[in-house]
Amino acid sequence: MLATDAAWLKRFPELEILIDSDTLQARVRELGEQITRDYGAHPPLLVGVLKGSLVFLADLMRAIPLPVSYDFVAISSYGAETQTTGQVRLIKDLDSPIHGRHVLVVEDIYDTGLTLSYLLGLLRQREPASLRVCTLLAKPARRQVALEIAYCGFEIPDKFVVGYGLDYAERYRNLPFIAVLQGQP
Ligand code: IMP
Ligand code: MG
Numbered sequence: 001m002l003a004t005d006a007a008w009l010k011r012f013p014e015l016e017i018l019i020d021s022d023t024l025q026a027r028v029r030e031l032g033e034q035i036t037r038d039y040g041a042h043p044p045l046l047v048g049v050l051k052g053s054l055v056f057l058a059d060l061m062r063a064i065p066l067p068v069s070y071d072f073v074a075i076s077s078y079g080a081e082t083q084t085t086g087q088v089r090l091i092k093d094l095d096s097p098i099h100g101r102h103v104l105v106v107e108d109i110y111d112t113g114l115t116l117s118y119l120l121g122l123l124r125q126r127e128p129a130s131l132r133v134c135t136l137l138a139k140p141a142r143r144q145v146a147l148e149i150a151y152c153g154f155e156i157p158d159k160f161v162v163g164y165g166l167d168y169a170e171r172y173r174n175l176p177f178i179a180v181l182q183g184q185p
Contacts, residue, residue: 008177
């Protein structure tokens with residue numbers, strides 16, 4: 001384990017590291033290279049889903065040496081719970097129109113898929129030139145909606161994870177790694 005990750009764990013003994021920060025950073029670089037190759041002359045608009053995707057988006061865009069822009073939406077589905085309520089709601093819309101643009105949605109985790117399918121439906125109505133998804137994590141065990149995911153960082157087991165943007169009751173978003181929160185469903 002990295003010394004810096006180990007130092008965090010001393011302060012957060014309830015966590016167990018699932019993906020350490022080196023592995024995370026290496027994979028984010030790979031995703032950036034792949035996106036750069038695929039989009040080339042047609043730089044995408046990166047659409048981050050607040051708040052979870054913030055850390056991932058910040059690192060990912062710096063691994064894409066193209067003139068990209070970014071914008072945010074905010075969607076609520078969870079509150080402070082660890083289980084989805086199935087209720088999805090748009091809290092903050094994009095600042096600009098996306099008609100005719102190449103849109104790449106950047107998400108923290110594809111879990112049940114309810115959030116992403118709602119968002120993709122909403123964005124598709126605005127007729128972007130293309131619409132794809134880049135998710136850092138996917139939890140195949142809990143899938144309710146099957147979606148086409150163009151870029152996926154890691155498939156993870158059916159455990160509640162925190163860190164690198166992901167929270168439990170707004171905590172742990174600032175961890176530089178992905179960890180399992182012990183004692184959560
Ligand atoms: P979905 O709609 O079930 O796919 O859930 C997507 C959203 O739920 C993500 O954007 C996260 O904010 C949250 N979420 C799902 N699984 C986890 C997890 O293991 N840890 C933290 N947040 C999660
Ligand atoms: Mg959350």
